[in-house]
Amino acid sequence: MGLNFSTMSRLANDAYRKGADFFIFGGDLVNGYTASTDDFRMQFRGWKEAMAGFWRSNAVYPAMGNHEALLKAYPDARLDKWPYETDSAEAIFAEQFFNPLNGPDPADSRRPTYKENLYHFQYGHVLCIAFNNNYWYTNHDKEETYGGSPEGYMMEDQLEWIEEILEQAESDPTIRYILLYAQEPVFPCGGHVKDAMWYNGDNNVKAYAKEEVSGQVVPAGEGIIDVRNRFWKAIAQSSKVAAVLTGDEHCYHRTLIDSTTPVGMPASDDTDGDGILDQYSPNPDFTNPTWHITAGTAGAPYYAREDTPWQPAAFSSQIGYCLFKASKNRISMSFLSITGQEVDYVKDLMAIK
Structure with missing residues (x-):
């Protein structure tokens, strides 16, 4: 059915046995990349059945990944399927799940919905925010021709x-910890350094849209490195974000991002003006240190470590999942392998603040 049914079932069942109250899943539920809405729905049915042992009594909150792709396919391009209101990947995703409806409306009404693929919920004193960096997909290098958004990108309205959500949470006394989750790594380390939210430092990558008056396809936002830096600045200005969780890379890694991490600043690091970073400066706006955690480890083929300006504190190619435990005084994280090994453990994700 386009997924590793056995592995996903075992991980979900183990999380249930260990007392997890709910399950957040950062995308790539299915194989996707299909032009058939019926096929797309059937793949989701398989994933739901894999999660049934957990889901029958506990909540599951999925986000969209790059494999949640329902397409209009052409010899030179793959575009999010239309009509967007009924046949887009976003529309079918919303049809298949019952996620919160508190996401925003798109700034451009011609685009697909954000409902149920961009949302937040609070459980006790933990706020979880599902974001979507696989929205309105067009395969890379074709956005400028046809419009759409490349893998890893986030639009201005998102x-x-x-x-806004992070600013509100900062002053909310009922919120002690925040977890954000999506598919594409903000700081990839193995397998998707060439894309995700990095593209090997190529800030030319961006979304495009057709102007209604002129009909010209024009940029619909800043370059992806600027977008990434703006996103992480919002993360780093919050004192409550415990971690940003991603998948996509078929490995586990945990990386500390702070004001000393070499992340790249387009304004100063693109020394020859071609849009590609030539050096990697730290960002002084990343004031609150925050963990970036990737766990794309639910059964897909393994990815190895790649060279990046930032260095992970932990890296593993084992199949497994992250288990978080929140109390009044701390929020801990264990990366547990499918064989029962605790591969990585952080006693308090907030201790580095």
Whole structure:
């Protein structure tokens, strides 16, 4: 059915046995990349059945990944399927799940919905925010021709929504910890350094849209490195974000991002003006240190470590999942392998603040 049914079932069942109250899943539920809405729905049915042992009594909150792709396919391009209201990947995703409806409306009504693929919920004193960096997909290098958004990108309206939610949470006494989750790594380390939210430092990558009056396809936002830096600035200005969780890379890694991490600043690091970073400066706006955790480890083929300006504190190719435990005084994280090994453990994700 386009997924590793056995592995996913075992991980979900183990999380249930260990007392997990709910399950957040950062995308790539299915194989996707299909032009058939019926096929797309059937793949989701398989994933739901894999999660049934957990889901029958506990909540599951999925986000969209790059494999949640329902397409209009052409010899030279793959575009999010239309009509967007009924046949887009976003529309079918919303049809298949019952996620919160508190996401924003798109700034451009011609685009697909954000409902149920961009949302937040609070459980006790933990706020979880599902964001979507696989929205309105067009395969890379074709956005400028046809419009759409490359893998890993976030539109202006989504950034504004996240900034608003984090600002509100900062002054909310009922919220002690925040977890954000999506598919594409903000700081990839193995397998997707060439894309995700990095593209090997190529800030030319961006979304495009057709102007209604002129009909010209024009940029619909800043370059992806600027977008990434703006997103992480919002993260780093919050004192409550415990971690940003991603998948996509078929490995586990945990990386501390702070004001000393070499992340790249387009304004100063693109020394020859071609849009590609030539050096990697730290960002002084990343004031609150925050963990970036990737766990794309639910059964897909393994990815190895790649060279990046930032260095992970932990890295593993084992199949497994992250288990978080929140109390009044701390929020801990264990990465547990499918064989029962505790591969990585952080006693308090907030201790580095």
